[in-house]
Amino acid sequence: MREDLAILSISGWMDGAYCNGSISRFLTMNKNKNRYLLVGPWDHGARVNVSPFRDSAAPEFPLLGAILRFFDEHLSGRDAGLSSEASVHLHVMRAECWQASAQWPPSTENFTFYFAGDKSLAPAISETAKISYQADYATGTGQNTRYGRLQVRNVQHYYGDWQPGAPGRLLFRTAPLEQDLTISGHPLISLHLATDQLDACVFIYLEDIEPDGTARYITEGMLRGLHRNLSQPSETYVTAWPSREFMRRDAQPMPRNKMVELRFPLLPVSWRLPKGHRIGVSIAGADRDNFALWPYGRPGRWQIGAGNDHPSNLVLPVIRESS
Numbered sequence: 001m002r003e004d005l006a007i008l009s010i011s012g013w014m015d016g017a018y019c020n021g022s023i024s025r026f027l028t029m030n031k032n033k034n035r036y037l038l039v040g041p042w043d044h045g046a047r048v049n050v051s052p053f054r055d056s057a058a059p060e061f062p063l064l065g066a067i068l069r070f071f072d073e074h075l076s077g078r079d080a081g082l083s084s085e086a087s088v089h090l091h092v093m094r095a096e097c098w099q100a101s102a103q104w105p106p107s108t109e110n111f112t113f114y115f116a117g118d119k120s121l122a123p124a125i126s127e128t129a130k131i132s133y134q135a136d137y138a139t140g141t142g143q144n145t146r147y148g149r150l151q152v153r154n155v156q157h158y159y160g161d162w163q164p165g166a167p168g169r170l171l172f173r174t175a176p177l178e179q180d181l182t183i184s185g186h187p188l189i190s191l192h193l194a195t196d197q198l199d200a201c202v203f204i205y206l207e208d209i210e211p212d213g214t215a216r217y218i219t220e221g222m223l224r225g226l227h228r229n230l231s232q233p234s235e236t237y238v239t240a241w242p243s244r245e246f247m248r249r250d251a252q253p254m255p256r257n258k259m260v261e262l263r264f265p266l267l268p269v270s271w272r273l274p275k276g277h278r279i280g281v282s283i284a285g286a287d288r289d290n291f292a293l294w295p296y297g298r299p300g301r302w303q304i305g306a307g308n309d310h311p312s313n314l315v316l317p318v319i320r321e322s323s
Contacts, residue, residue: 006034006074008067012042013093013219014050014146014158019268020239023104026088027238034074036082037104038066039090039270043158044149050158051093052216061091061098092182094208094216095272105185105240106270107317113174113279115304115312121174121281128307131170135200135285135299139168146220146267147290159217164209169282170304173209177279182272185317186241186265189221191283192305192312193262198253199295200225200302203287206266206314207280208273215280221266222287224294225254228262241265259305281314 007029011022019039026037040061041051049060073080086100099106113121117129141159148155165171189204202223208216229252231245242263244250254260273279285300286293293299306312 003031008070014043037088041091093271107185111316113314115306128309131304133302136168139286140289162217164215169284173280182319184270188315191262192310194303195300197300203284205282209278209280219269223264
């Protein structure tokens, strides 16, 4: 592709999984000096402002104006001031503000939280433990999800009834945060898991748990155990997260009742958690409302590893906030 081609990649935090495509395009076309990434509080097509903290049901950001400004600069030859601005602009959920960055990811550092046998998430590795979990094919996330818009559902309020530790999900959580924390980028999960089946569908949900117990869905990620093997990064699809091609040659059944590591990203997000809130991670073996149930037949009995021998963990790309 020509290096002088201007590219404006637009997506939203609840745009199914399409936000990954916009980000990868931005990273892959790194020789194009006129490339921009805009990620807002939108669903597929920027139809609705998806933030639970929004003031109205319509996107407040003048998206069409931003597109026109891009065309003015790169088609009409007018100086719209883009050359003096950062190449990445994103909306921070809950803070309800916009931030600019010269790069993706915009985060400045990573925080790692380790799973523990008492179902906590801690900054240090604990003693070795195994947590039992029975996958339940009755588990789901309802109809008002990031996938609803892709199925042409008239979703106006996304994940409005999210519950921490809902039936069928296994919840881990941190202690109350000692300062505000902004997550910006792709959270990463390293899950050490054993199952009595040859495959497992693993769903991970990141949650903002308020002091009164109210929980907010932040983002999610999923992986079949069959596809746990990583592949070499591609020059034509550059990512900032673990790479997989999902080719048949890379597929490998799960060994029964033996710990293996599943390392995968959650979908990208920018979200500010206030001081005193907790970070929650819910684990499920199914989402019957949006995905096929697998493995076929009986859901697996899982053991989730924690501690020194099997250090399951969550890595958050963060921007520090002042107290």
